[in-house]
Amino acid sequence: MxxxxxxxxxEMPMLGYGVFxxxxxxxxxxxxxxxxxxxxxxxxxxxxYNEEGVGAAISKCGVPRNxxxxxxxxxxxxxxxANAARSIDESLHKLKTDYVDLLLIHQPFGDYYGTxxxxxxxxxxxxxxxxGLSNFYDARFVDLVENMEVKPAVLxxxxxxxxxxxxxxxxxxxxxTQLMAWGPLAQGTDGIFTxxxxxxxxxxxxxxxxxxxxxxxxxxxxxxxxxxxxxxxxASNLAIDDFKLSEEDxxxxxxxxxxxxxxDFNDPAMAKYLINYDKNFNPNK
Ligand SMILES: NC(=O)c1ccc[n+]([C@@H]2O[C@H](COP(=O)([O-])OP(=O)(O)OC[C@H]3O[C@@H](n4cnc5c(N)ncnc54)[C@H](OP(=O)(O)O)[C@@H]3O)[C@@H](O)[C@H]2O)c1
Numbered sequence: 001m002x003x004x005x006x007x008x009x010x011e012m013p014m015l016g017y018g019v020f021x022x023x024x025x026x027x028x029x030x031x032x033x034x035x036x037x038x039x040x041x042x043x044x045x046x047x048x049y050n051e052e053g054v055g056a057a058i059s060k061c062g063v064p065r066n067x068x069x070x071x072x073x074x075x076x077x078x079x080x081x082a083n084a085a086r087s088i089d090e091s092l093h094k095l096k097t098d099y100v101d102l103l104l105i106h107q108p109f110g111d112y113y114g115t116x117x118x119x120x121x122x123x124x125x126x127x128x129x130x131x132g133l134s135n136f137y138d139a140r141f142v143d144l145v146e147n148m149e150v151k152p153a154v155l156x157x158x159x160x161x162x163x164x165x166x167x168x169x170x171x172x173x174x175x176x177t178q179l180m181a182w183g184p185l186a187q188g189t190d191g192i193f194t195x196x197x198x199x200x201x202x203x204x205x206x207x208x209x210x211x212x213x214x215x216x217x218x219x220x221x222x223x224x225x226x227x228x229x230x231x232x233x234x235a236s237n238l239a240i241d242d243f244k245l246s247e248e249d250x251x252x253x254x255x256x257x258x259x260x261x262x263x264d265f266n267d268p269a270m271a272k273y274l275i276n277y278d279k280n281f282n283p284n285k
Contacts, residue, residue: 001040002218002241006153007176010101010130013069014218015238016041018182018225020048027053028060030229035061035068037235043182043225045073045106046091047278055096070095071102073134073156074119077278079110084118088127103128104156107265107274108136112144120150130154132177135265137168145175156180159222161198161213162190164257169222181217184224185210185237189262197256205243208236215240216253 002014017034019027019042027050031042035057044054051072058068072095078087092098103122105115119131132154136144145151155172159165159181169179186192198209207215210226214237217224226237245253264270 001038004178004221004223006130006178007151008130008153010153012102012130012154012178012223013039013041014223015039015214015240016043016069016071016223016225017234018043018227019050019054020045020182020227022048022050022053022227022229024050024053026229028056030234031057032061033231034234035063037231038238039234040067041069041071041101041223041225043071044095045075045104046078046087047073047075047106051091051094055094059096065097069101070097071104072100073104073106074115075278076107076109076275079112079115081111081114081117081121084115085121088118088122092127099127099129101129102132102154103130104132104134104154105136106134108133108140108144109271109275113147116144116148120148123150132156132180134182137265138171141168141171145177151175152177154178154180154223156182158183158261158263159217159224160184160186161192161195161216161253161256162186162258163261164220164254166257166259178223179221180223180225182225183262184214184217184226186213187262195256197252201245201249201252207240207243210237211240211243212245212249212253215243215245216250219245219250 003011017039072091122128123131130153132152134156155177198212202212
């Protein structure tokens with residue numbers, strides 16, 4: 001398993017397993033399957049409402065905790081220093097662990113300065129081995145980072161062959177921040193699994209479109225966390241160490257970048273949706 005060293009020296013696997021939209025009922029089975037086929041990085045979030053399933057799986061899987069790399073994210077409704085600190089303890093309890101390997105602010109809404117202070121405190125107390133951000137762009141990213149003590153180790157953004165995040169990749173270099181791709185398979189949209197360009201490349205190596213798309217991201221130095229509820233797809237998405245993309249293949253895929261995101265977090269309607277997200281999705285609120 002390829003790893004990358006973060007800006008604080010922590011080693012992180014470059015390919016992991018994400019559990020967005022994996023139901024609480026199915027999550028334990030999915031994470032156990034993922035670990036059994038070889039994943040060691042698991043990406044969850046408070047807002048996925050499946051941290052308990054991840055916790056159950058990691059405590060049963062038989063792989064020592066220090067060989068796993070666990071990520072969670074603080075949701076908007078837990079923004080602010082005191083709220084976020086309480087929610088981090090709650091996440092650790094649900095995840096049945098004393099620490100996460102990576103703790104992110106999920107969205108740049110609410111009192112995210114307070115949230116980041118809680119992340120810094122959790123980092124200093126050993127509750128998180130690394131901290132970072134998700135869905136922060138441009139000036140919002142720079143403003144927070146310039147004003148905080150611990151530089152984010154990771155920035156998690158929508159990134160895939162159709163949206164390669166060139167501008168943000170340049171910007172975060174200054175802080176040694178590592179890009180982590182969410183939606184690395186474009187969430188299954190835009191015909192990614194039947195795309196002719198990816199297929200022509202994959203056919204040369206006996207690889208699927210998904211494998212080519214993931215290999216491209218890793219070659220670009222981007223961490224990827226594909227999700228699937230199917231064990232055979234989990235295994236296939238992970239089986240990308242046994243082939244190489246040529247520089248010509250890489251250039252061909254670079255040209256697939258549209259520069260457009262599927263999810264526009266600057267859209268006011270999206271902001272309203274996210275701010276009210278857990279009122280709609282969390283049965284406890
Ligand atoms: N920070 C954020 O705001 C944010 C936002 C979104 C996601 N994420 C994280 O990133 C992870 C990945 O993103 P994502 O889940 O949105 O999308 P994704 O991994 O790009 O795509 C998942 C979709 O692709 C399908 N799929 C996966 N492998 C396949 C294969 N080999 N062949 C055919 N279909 C395949 C899955 O279906 P099946 O499950 O039916 O196989 C699912 O519909 C999430 O799980 C989450 O951990 C973070």
